[in-house]
Amino acid sequence: MATQGQVITCRAAVAWEANKPLVIEEVQVAPPQAGEVRVKILFTALCHTDAYTWSGKDPEGLFPCILGHEAAGIVESVGEGVTEVQPGDHVIPCYQAECRECKFCKSGKTNLCGKVRTATGVGVMMNDRKSRFSINGKPIYHFMGTSTFSQYTVVHDVSVAKIDPKAPLEKVCLLGCGVPTGLGAVWNTAKVEAGSIVAIFGLGTVGLAVAEGAKAASASRIIGIDIDSSKFDRAKDFGVTEFVNPKDHDKPIQQVLIDLTDGGVDYSFECIGNVSVMRAALECCHKGWGTSVIVGVAASGQEISTRPFQLVTGRVWKGTAFGGFKSRSQVPLLVDKYMKKEIKVDEYITHNLTLPEMNKAFDLLHEGSCLRCVLDMQV
DSSP, X not given: OTTTTSOEEEEEEEBXXXXXXXXXXXXXXXXXXXXXEEEEEEEEEOOHHHHHHHXXXXXXXXXXXXXXXXXXXXXXXXXXXXXXXXXXXXXEEOSSOOOSSSHHHHHSSOSOOOSSHHHHTTTSOTTTSOOSEEETTEEEBOSTTTOOSBSEEEEEGGGEEEOOTXXXXXXXXXXXTHHHHHHHIIIIIIOOOTTOEEEEEOOSHHHHHHHHHHHHTTOSEEEEEOSOGGGHHHHHTTTOOEEEOGGGOSSOHHHHHHHHTTSOBSEEXXXXXXXXXXXXXXXXXXXXXXXXXXXXXXXXXXXXXXOHHHHHTTOEEEEXXXXXXXXXXXXHHHXXXXXXXXXXXXXXXXXXXXXXXXXXXHHHHTSTTOXXXXXXXXX
């Protein structure tokens, strides 16, 4: 492409400071250095993690920055030494890197990767510890190693998954975060078996993806728990078989679920990020074998608590990041599953907007009716 090796000026939604509306700015995007890839972002979705950092509650949050981490696009150019993708490839940027070389990647025990985390955690690129974004010479921080709220972004080559070029980018952009997180919590982290009783706390995108995963795993009962009863109808389409609204009960929700399930559930999933709900999710698990998976991200400084006896008597407390999926290896396989209609993606998209409507998209995110809002970045 004619732009290779050149600085590209394009539009991006910039978060200048916490809790202030994002501003659509003309930004300069530098060419990729060694081990980097510049991607033309065609579609991006919003996730609650973007809103969490924008709110100022994220201790790693840096301003000014370009948020966004659930997206899809086309490689515009690559830096020196990049071999696995080339210009024209269709890709999904992945905040969870996969270098295949570090202690984490080689362990066979985790999808976490240590290669670029020291840079992505502080909003810069690994090569020179600088940003590739600027406005009139002023650096703008990266976010989660992805920064997809820009028409062009630069990512590390270990953070980009090459996918089937026939896949619709306006749909599969969702496979960059929320949907894999929920499916993988069930399939990879909990390894739910057929016949299991499952409880899901929080019926947003991730909770519904957990339900979909549990249904695919042939769970016998999938109990959805949410304080917004209007979410229950939609959740049936994703596999939830029964519903409990904690507001309808005087007893603690864990006791309600124990009573409903003859002693507790086999697996529970906390998809909110609320530490008191995390406790309830553990304590509603069956004595002797119940496993609770923490999926939601709690605010900085929060701590979880329960009586140690809950664990001594056989319950297991686990956590998951990106559903345990290895990004570069397995995101393309999820895209293939979608293309074969084996997993849902379209059904999570409730709104479609454009880059200039970014702030409206954030407002929608906090409404119960919105699951995922996908933005067309090139309009």
